[in-house]
Amino acid sequence: xxxxxxxxxxxxxxxxxxxxxxxxxxxxxxxxxxxxxxxxxxxxxxxxxxxxxxxxxxxxxxxxxxxxxxxxxxxxxxxxxxxxxxxxxxxxxxxxxxxxxxxxxxxxxxxx
Amino acid sequence: xxxxxxxxxxxxxxxxxxxxxxxxxxxxxxxxxxxxxxxxxxxxxxxxxxxxxxxxxxxxxxxxxxxxxxxxxxxxxxxxxxxxxxxxxxxxxxxxxxxxxxxxxxxxxxxxxxx
Numbered sequence: 001x002x003x004x005x006x007x008x009x010x011x012x013x014x015x016x017x018x019x020x021x022x023x024x025x026x027x028x029x030x031x032x033x034x035x036x037x038x039x040x041x042x043x044x045x046x047x048x049x050x051x052x053x054x055x056x057x058x059x060x061x062x063x064x065x066x067x068x069x070x071x072x073x074x075x076x077x078x079x080x081x082x083x084x085x086x087x088x089x090x091x092x093x094x095x096x097x098x099x100x101x102x103x104x105x106x107x108x109x110x111x112x
Numbered sequence: 113x114x115x116x117x118x119x120x121x122x123x124x125x126x127x128x129x130x131x132x133x134x135x136x137x138x139x140x141x142x143x144x145x146x147x148x149x150x151x152x153x154x155x156x157x158x159x160x161x162x163x164x165x166x167x168x169x170x171x172x173x174x175x176x177x178x179x180x181x182x183x184x185x186x187x188x189x190x191x192x193x194x195x196x197x198x199x200x201x202x203x204x205x206x207x208x209x210x211x212x213x214x215x216x217x218x219x220x221x222x223x224x225x226x227x
Contacts (some may be wrong), residue, residue, distance in 0.1 A: 042114070043218055
């Protein structure tokens with residue numbers, strides 16, 4: 001079956017670096033993506049990985065290891081506005097076609 | 113403002129009612145999505161339309177019926193819902209294609225309460 005695990009909550013300090021991990025189990029991996037969601041708002045796309053390695057976009061980077069079923073989102077130079085939920089999602093291609101599943105999200109608290 | 117609008121923003125309906133949610137995008141995209149976000153549950157992708165054809169169906173009950181008449185509009189028709197269907201329903205759009213699928217722009221959502 002399909003399963004995604006990520007920590008429920010994390011706390012970090014303004015200006016620091018934080019790494020949010022995501023592990024997944026799928027039968028037909030077709031891509032992994034990260035979204036940011038502030039409380040009461042819709043999600044915002046952050047990154048997409050389909051090949052192994054690190055994708056960097058400003059203060060945010062995302063890493064993928066397909067053989068390990070593992071990804072992480074790295075946030076540098078943390079700002080208070082980075083306090084949000086971070087959603088990891090995987091698209092899987094099975095016999096019935098494509099399915100996309102989301103993790104429960106990691107709530108990040110950035111403190112001064 | 114992402115260029116994706118949803119109406120109504122709030123909806124209360126009884127279990128025997130029929131209602132429809134509307135989504136419109138002004139971004140020139142031609143892939144559209146319906147999501148369900150319930151309290152304390154992961155975000156669920158319900159339906160995906162690419163070039164007005166359904167391309168992904170994530171095991172959604174038949175009381176939810178999507179319609180995509182053109183690339184700018186997406187509807188979710190609701191009938192005989194259950195209280196557990198109360199949730200925030202989010203619409204999103206993107207350009208179709210393997211890579212651009214993931215860069216989705218979301219609307220503000222419709223907060224649905226089923227009584």
